[in-house]
Amino acid sequence: MRFDVLTLFPRIFDGYLGESLLHKAIEAGLVQVHTHDIRDWSRDKHRKVDDRPFGGGPGMVLQVEPIVDCVEAVSRQAETAGRLVMLTPQGRRLTQSVVEELAEEPRLILLCGRYEGFDQRVIDLLQPDELSIGDYILNGGETAAMVMIDAVVRLIPGVLGDEQSSVDDSFSHGDRLLEFPHYTRPRVFRGLETPPVLLSGDHQAIARWRREQSYLRTEQRRADLLPDSTESATGTTSDPQTPTLSKDSRDEPRAD
Ligand code: JBE
Secondary structure, eight states: OEEEEEESOTTHHHHHHTSHHHHHHHHTTSOEEEEEEGGGGOOSTTOOOEEOOTTOOSSOEEOHHHHHHHHHHHHTTSSSOOEEEEEEEEEEEOOHHHHHHHTTOSEEEEEEOOTTEEOHHHHHHHOOEEEESOSSOOSSSHHHHHHHHHHHHTTSTTSSOGGGOSTTSTTGGGOOOOOOOOOOSOSEETTEEOOGGGGSOOHHHHHHHHHHHHHHHHHHHOGGGSTTOOHHHHSSOOOOOOTTSOHHHHTSOOOO
């Protein structure tokens, strides 16, 4: 899979691309990431790519010409034109199902903005898929693009080792439950014990305990993720039933 990142600050990506999982994926030829400096497409002798907004107001706006030139030139650098994504707080939310969709693409072109944003005609002309990683204002789309690349590459076959499969992740396969708690040695630390079931060797009991813990955590922390939750609409927690829960665990005190 090929990523092209269009940015005013290409060096922001160097550290991230040179480390860990992504570095290995690039070395293995599974992922290619090309960064492009939008200023290279400026027609101005000072490499200027922004200007003051028509109508007045604070901040600067990224100009339509260098951005459109940059996107069109970069798009032509490979056989597949690629899906154009703009990282912007105005976009639809990046969720795991959107990440799964993006991971199917052979090529993504990521457009990162700075300042107050892009001239509207960039969007009208190029019709990018506008995506947001969350409801907070970042200084630019670069960190959002890194988040997106990070989430997408781990779904590319071969990027994660067998022992680290993404199949069991929270949020994968639409079952949207949080992770159960994990323990490793030592068994006891400062009086805090590992739940005995995890040491029982009873794989069925362990699987049952983990499902219950996932469900309880989700109910307590993120009830909005549960299937028949009314939380997002009304702010109240629904009382979903699930076949994976024993009666005992359903009777546990609730956090709400
Ligand atoms: O989420 N985003 O894609 C953003 C991009 C630029 C600024 N703030 C954001 N939240």
